[in-house]
Amino acid sequence: MVPIAILINISVAIVCFSYVAYCIFHGGFNGKKQWYRWRTKQENPRTFYFTVIIFFLVGLFNLVTSFIDLR
DSSP, rough: OOOOOHHHHHHHHHHHHHHHHHHHHHTTTOHHHHOOOEEETOOOOHHHHHHHHHHHHHHHHHHHHHHHHHH
């Protein structure tokens, strides 16, 4: 039986990867300024790439740790 913590880690990884794919596909992200409105990649390119990289790394970390815990 798979522990609940591993299932949560895999779920968080799927959510993070889905958000990264959504941001890349639509070319923007939810910015923090002015009530979390949608910001495009052209408005804030550095923040866009920072957001994509951070969410990708969080998802990758959760996925790797969940597979390490399965061993």
